[in-house]
Amino acid sequence: MSRSLRPLVATAVIFAIAYGLAVMQFPTMFSTRVLGNFLTDNAFLGITAVGMTFVILSGGIDLSVGAVIGFTGILIAVLIAWAGWHPLAAFAMALAIAAAFGGTMGLAIHFLQVPAFIVTLAGMFLARGGASVITRDSIPVNHEFYSWISSLLIRLPGGGRLSVIGILMIAVFIIGALVAHRTKFGSYVYALGGNETSASLMGVPVARTTVGVYMLSSVLAALAGIVFSLYTSAGYPLAAVGVELDAISAVVIGGTLLTGGYGFVLGTFIGVMLLGLVQTYIIFDGSLSSWWTKIVIGGLLFLFIVLQRLIFAASTPGEKSS
Amino acid sequence: MADEQFALEARGITKVFGNHIALDGVNFGLRAGEVHALLGENGAGKSTLIKILTGVYQATEGQVVAEGTPITLDNPQHAQRYGIGTVYQEVNLLPNRSVAENLFLGHQPTRFGLVDRRKMERESRAVLQRYGLDLDPSSELGAHSVAVQQIVAIARAVELSGKVLILDEPTASLDRNEVERLFEIIRDLKARGLAVVFITHFLDQVFAVSDRVTILRNGKLIETRPLEGTTRTDVVRLMLGKDVAFSGATGVEDERAVGEVLLDFRDYGKKRSIHPFNLTIHKGEVVGVAGLLGSGRTEMARIMFGADAADEGSVVFRGKPIKINRPTDAIAHGFGFLPEDRKVEGIFGDLSVRENIVIALQGKLGWFSALNRDEQLEIAGRFGESMDIRAASLDMPIKLLSGGNQQKVILSRWLATDPTFLILDEPTRGIDVGAHAEIVRTINRLRDEGLALVVISSELDEVVAYSTRIVVMRDREMVAELTGENINPGVIVQAIANHREGPPA
């Protein structure tokens, strides 16, 4: 088994065991209703995490995604509720702004040669600040398009419902997997995360790929913001605070090496589902408190970081302690 | 003479970095269907020439000509389009990706916009078979041996380029069988009409596979000649710039008196790095180490200092067995080490000259008995003066100093610790004449004061002048120890070349 598959398999096994145990305790967790809600509730996180997967595969990190979600939600709400735009036009606007935003971050990272975390941190401040400057309040969105979207459901046998945003997330994962594993751009992203010098010598357009990766991440975060807007029917500048950490955790738990170069988009899906499972379990249990989510995620994160360290010890690029 | 059409040719190439001339009017012609060895010590200009031929650098003056047409190369991809491919010493592929992707990255066959993996892997298999590799193209490259990775790199370069193949020290980390396998491939490519440039430090390999050789020294072309009728000694002499007929103005006649035994390395070695060696070092002597780049001379220095841990053998220091697993162990016994790569391992660029001088002494003193500023200034000032360090201020960052002055600072760093044993790896490389003389003077002075020194240098004149004994390294092995009359450039050159013209004592 190739090394990069091992963390993924570990995640899948942990998920299967955890889900099995949960179902043994609460048989109702094994129902299409729970599974359907699972997808809907985690849709925005999943979409964000796909973008984050690309960023981390390329050896970077994007701390701005939560803020982009918040900004998108507010922008859409304002455009629809105050300016009277059609939601689809507002969505297009939000995606375009996000593309420009992410592209700019990519340019800064490449040309200023500074760590991605500090640039995307500035991006986070900017997006969060921008959202708060537009308004500090929660703005409800009441548009028939929203009601229409939420009425579109695929009813599953067993009373479950598959929502548009749940389907959208699955679509994003499928397309994301295709892009990562079956396009030249995808291979460039892996190349960049593997070794930037080699990649450049082998003819990978480093600048273009870096810009593309952060653009993709921001666009997907904006898409997640749209989903979040549909999900909550409101925009709030402080929405999705800390989602970047959940997304990073999901990516790492899903088996992507935090230093880049190894990983699968599908793994991120399992990672997101595992995070969702922890949350659902805690809700089902009732006696467990919500903070256990964070502790469990932190524990899983640690587990996977150490696991990766062991598996990739021999070949991890970067400085060696002498 | 100029009308011979080469597959690739450099005409009068000069390359200047700042005020340093890396290449000075070098001509280099490569014929189709030949293996052409490019030789020279560090700083000779090999890698600069290669980088100009592959578009990484642009020449300050001169022309690159491909099949008679002058060309301008802006980047490696550009060179690829003219059929010039390169394989670097550190395999510059992606160990995290599949073999097939490494072969085709950037040129993957696509279908409906998506990479056609099946086709890519099928074609990969065919390519690999041509190079005698039967492996799964979908397997991760990093899972294979360095030799296989190297062959994949060659395959990529040849498939994408196809006319000229530049091999930059491809054998550095291969064992004998792997090297032989690589040579078969090189011979095969030659038969297919490729022009191959082969850079290596191993003379055996040069003679095993090359047709012609070009030797560079200090940025200048020394000679291009066919290997037929050329001896190893000729090659070494050309590389080191030494005439065997050199008459020693060395004072070897007086057997320098040496003191008591200070250190004794017994069967000391490290697997895959340096064969076990025996070396006894006395007080008041300089043991010169001669050998070409890659001969194991630096590896020897590093395990003596604990920069790399030895995995066999023992050390006796002043009659007592000691362990040297880390530099701190060595320093505790009064060792000092001036590394070969000043910039990467020597200086702390952003720190001041003063701090760079006191750091090792302070490291010895520990966290809490800090030298205060005045003490630091006193120490730094003392060595600044005695070593003639030219710095506008002792508080300026060392990175602003010239290479020679940086080297004097690092030497001062160790002298400040009041050492008993110093290991100097190429102390005079790439520095100006004044600093050079100062360092040689210091080596002589330290020897006379009773210190023990091991000095690695490719400047034979210099080693001969200050050494009481010379050990010669070849192929990661200590192959000779020269004393008395044998301390002369001619004997050293022969020992390095392993030529049976006159066996050294």
Next chain:
Amino acid sequence: MMRRALSRLANPQLLALAGVLLINWILFPNFFRITWQDGRLFGSLIDVLNRGAPVAILAIGMAGVIATKGVDLSVGAIMAVAGAVAATLVVAGYPAPVAVLAALAVGLLCGLWNGFLVAVLDIQPIIATLVLMVAGRGIAQLITEGFIITFNDPVLVFIGTGSFLGFPMAAVIALVLMVLVTLLVRRTAIGLFIEAVGVNRAAASLAGIRSRMLLFLVYGLSGLCAAVAGIIVAGDIRGADANNAGLWLELDAILAVVIGGTSLLGGRFSVPLAVVGALIIQAMNTGILVSGFPPEFNLIVKAALILLVLIIQSPLATRIVPVRVAAPEARK
């Protein structure tokens, strides 16, 4: 000596601070007015010192971490943990000194955990400290059992809101800590070793400096400073808020250190200048508040500030505007 002291005052950070204060004064003429009331000083300037103290304290610890080429993302979460420990213990009836010491010990422990991941397991600092950044708030909530624990313990409240010689206690603690840590790193060889490791780890190893203990020290110190900041913040609001205490302050602390002239790539660092960096950030915050702009502008201004500092520090800028003409040297 005198001239050296003077030339030190003329550094860009202090000039920037003066500039920000000056702008504040233009926008809000009463900015420099300080009054004496109930045995303590009041005024916008004092407010800057008081509000800036937590970030300044974080920056004191962060400076050493960044100087070793590292970063500590967990300090905000450690603040929450320390605040939760202190609050829970005083509410449970333990005397305040015990609560404070326990909180400090927990902070130190968190820092040493980070140090262990970085120094022993050799995990990249940003990744290693991410673990506590994610889990820390959960741990804090676990301690407080999800409630905002309020207290009235006079000692803790004094630490958060009291005053000493008229100056806010938080600012006094920050000052004392700054002096102590500066003495610790500059009167010993620790500062030099930290910089040596940050500038060139390979050369440091060859010069006989062991980086492992140093890494434990800097991360431990960072955790300890975070705990101090956490206690102050808890005392200030008379309660431990596991969700919001110290939220995003790690980023402010990193920014403060970077403004203080330490490169994210490690090397030279200055604890006092990092504190000045924190004061610059706070002066901007206060300025935006007192001049009537919505506080959200803060974030945008901060973003602009990061970009500005990055551009100034980037290799690109040094290529365009060479700081000093280097002695020409052969490059290879």
